[in-house]
Amino acid sequence: MLEIIKGAVSLGLLWAMMTIGVYISYRILAIADLTVEGSITLGAAIAAQAITIGLNPYIATGISLLGGMAAGLVTGLLHTKLRIPALLSGILTMIALYSINLRVLGKASLSLLRMETVYTVFERLGLEFSWAVIVLGFLSVSIVICFLYWFFGTEIGCAIRATGNNPNMVRAQGINTNTMIIIGLVISNGLVALSGALIAQNQTFADVQMGTGSIVIGLASVIIGEVLFGKRNYFLRLTSLAMGAITYRIIIAFVLKLGMHSNDLKLFTAITVAIALALPIIKDYLNPPKITVEEGE
Amino acid sequence: MLKVDRIYKVFNPGTVNQKIALRDVSIQMEEGDFVTLIGGNGAGKSTLLNCVAGVYGVDKGTINIAGTDVTKLPEHKRATMLGRVFQNPMMGTASDMILEENLALALRRGQPRGLKWGITNKERETYRQILSHLDLGLEDRLHTKVGLLSGGQRQAITLLMATIKKPKLLLLDEHTAALDPKTAERVLSMTDQLINENNLTVMMVTHNMRDAIKFGNRLLMMHDGRIILDIKGDEKKKLTVESLLKRFGAASGEEFTYDRTLLS
Numbered sequence: 353m354l355e356i357i358k359g360a361v362s363l364g365l366l367w368a369m370m371t372i373g374v375y376i377s378y379r380i381l382a383i384a385d386l387t388v389e390g391s392i393t394l395g396a397a398i399a400a401q402a403i404t405i406g407l408n409p410y411i412a413t414g415i416s417l418l419g420g421m422a423a424g425l426v427t428g429l430l431h432t433k434l435r436i437p438a439l440l441s442g443i444l445t446m447i448a449l450y451s452i453n454l455r456v457l458g459k460a461s462l463s464l465l466r467m468e469t470v471y472t473v474f475e476r477l478g479l480e481f482s483w484a485v486i487v488l489g490f491l492s493v494s495i496v497i498c499f500l501y502w503f504f505g506t507e508i509g510c511a512i513r514a515t516g517n518n519p520n521m522v523r524a525q526g527i528n529t530n531t532m533i534i535i536g537l538v539i540s541n542g543l544v545a546l547s548g549a550l551i552a553q554n555q556t557f558a559d560v561q562m563g564t565g566s567i568v569i570g571l572a573s574v575i576i577g578e579v580l581f582g583k584r585n586y587f588l589r590l591t592s593l594a595m596g597a598i599t600y601r602i603i604i605a606f607v608l609k610l611g612m613h614s615n616d617l618k619l620f621t622a623i624t625v626a627i628a629l630a631l632p633i634i635k636d637y638l639n640p641p642k643i644t645v646e647e648g649e
Numbered sequence: 650m651l652k653v654d655r656i657y658k659v660f661n662p663g664t665v666n667q668k669i670a671l672r673d674v675s676i677q678m679e680e681g682d683f684v685t686l687i688g689g690n691g692a693g694k695s696t697l698l699n700c701v702a703g704v705y706g707v708d709k710g711t712i713n714i715a716g717t718d719v720t721k722l723p724e725h726k727r728a729t730m731l732g733r734v735f736q737n738p739m740m741g742t743a744s745d746m747i748l749e750e751n752l753a754l755a756l757r758r759g760q761p762r763g764l765k766w767g768i769t770n771k772e773r774e775t776y777r778q779i780l781s782h783l784d785l786g787l788e789d790r791l792h793t794k795v796g797l798l799s800g801g802q803r804q805a806i807t808l809l810m811a812t813i814k815k816p817k818l819l820l821l822d823e824h825t826a827a828l829d830p831k832t833a834e835r836v837l838s839m840t841d842q843l844i845n846e847n848n849l850t851v852m853m854v855t856h857n858m859r860d861a862i863k864f865g866n867r868l869l870m871m872h873d874g875r876i877i878l879d880i881k882g883d884e885k886k887k888l889t890v891e892s893l894l895k896r897f898g899a900a901s902g903e904e905f906t907y908d909r910t911l912l913s
């Protein structure tokens with residue numbers, strides 16, 4: 353029991369960065385960015401290959417981050433400079449990344465068994481592997497949250513938040529909304545790739561399929577975080593995303609324990625997200641909003 | 650301050666929906682001019698303002714603001730010289746962001762944005778002062794999400810945002826049309842106050858003939874993509890709704906059939 357929760361927490365912490373990445377595109381920029389399905393695998397693939405050829409795992413993870421940022425840049429350019437709709441831009445990059453990820457991996461799956469990973473340093477300090485993952489996961493998530501809390505309070509950060517909210521107003525204030533969208537997507541996909549790199553080193557392999565459905569897991573975590581942990585101020589809102597990612601893993605661990613076949617997990621997650629996204633409509637249906645007449649019109 | 654030289658704007662060219670929204674429009678405005686722009690639905694007023702602001706490029710002609718040829722400049726670059734308020738109160742503010750964040754975005758218009766804090770404590774004090782000066786009860790609501798405020802309040806905030814950094818040219822597009830009459834009047838008098846205090850150069854679209862006559866030092870009337878009347882100086886001061894309607898008929902060869910205008 354405790355083992356299950358420990359496993360869920362460690363996995364949740366690693367997926368938290370990915371969740372925050374999805375939050376940036378989906379909630380802040382109001383874009384459903386499918387690039388993440390490719391960039392999470394890209395992060396895993398780069399880290400696995402770099403470690404295999406003997407690079408320091410921290411440097412390998414850093415390169416993963418840069419790789420994800422490049423993927424976000426491509427989607428951003430497709431969307432803003434070539435005016436391809438955001439959803440389609442993300443799909444194009446995602447598809448392109450499938451081939452690129454295969455190239456990076458050299459085959460469909462690359463094992464990291466018995467190789468040094470980012471967690472090894474913590475194990476050398478005497479921690480058990482699962483605790484090493486939790487400690488490093490917690491540290492990474494904390495750094496990411498602090499960084500984003502600062503970043504979205506800066507002039508550029510405010511401009512990015514406003515861009516997702518009302519691009520017309522933002523342009524009227526002299527801000528290039530295209531640049532803001534690109535920066536947002538770059539950060540988002542960088543975080544997703546970082547997540548992928550840490551996940552691969554945790555499961556000791558990278559697989560070209562591992563990104564499939566990840567956007568839905570990210571969305572589920574975002575929604576769980578928002579619903580269960582509220583969002584009173586910006587710092588708590590970012591923290592709630594990490595809590596959402598952990599809660600999602602705990603829920604999954606329990607439904608598996610209750611006997612759900614792991615092949616059915618994606619179906620389960622998709623249905624959960626569909627219901628969560630439809631909640632406002634379901635609520636309206638069950639208890640229709642009162643129609644108010646605007647005065648003076 | 651503004652020089653529009655023989656511009657044309659065609660929507661959906663070469664299709665059955667082709668619409669010539671602006672035909673050979675030229676305007677020259679001096680610094681301190683307050684132009685009211687009036688005309689029926691679809692006359693091209695909004696299109697003209699949008700072309701000046703760079704929302705649309707023009708198909709022919711040039712636009713010059715404060716000595717800079719902006720014809721080819723993108724919207725966000727022209728915005729450094731412009732203040733804009735739109736008809737829709739939702740359009741001028743970011744509804745999910747709080748009041749002071751909206752004002753802070755506007756205060757930085759025309760400056761490069763970097764990694765400094767988006768709002769400083771010093772600014773907050775300034776906002777409180779400006780807001781209490783406007784007497785809208787908003788000085789204590791700096792932390793309220795703008796989406797929770799009324800249409801009138803949002804329009805007042807947009808107006809403040811458009812003028813907090815003195816623009817070379819203020820563009821107002823029927824910015825009181827979506828408000829109830831009482832609120833509209835308040836926002837309009839606030840507009841006049843801000844324009845006078847800051848000595849702004851303004852182009853204001855209105856659907857209300859009385860307002861068009863009452864405010865400003867010059868009146869332009871548009872019809873079917875053209876400017877058909879240009880009344881300034883003493884002539885403008887003597888205008889009445891009746892004489893304006895008569896001159897519209899003479900200039901356009903049509904009866905003025907724009908009910909909203911006559912009603913108010």
Ligand SMILES: Nc1ncnc2c1ncn2[C@@H]1O[C@H](COP(=O)(O)OP(=O)(O)O)[C@@H](O)[C@H]1O
Pocket residue numbers: 660661668669670688689690691692693694695696697
């Ligand atoms: N984005 C657009 N696409 C196509 N036609 C447009 C567009 N904007 C305006 N028009 C057309 O151009 C003409 C002028 O519109 P507009 O400038 O909005 O008039 P108004 O004087 O009422 O503000 C109208 O016939 C309108 O249908």
Ligand SMILES: [Mg+2]
Pocket residue numbers: 694695696823
């Ligand atoms: Mg209009």
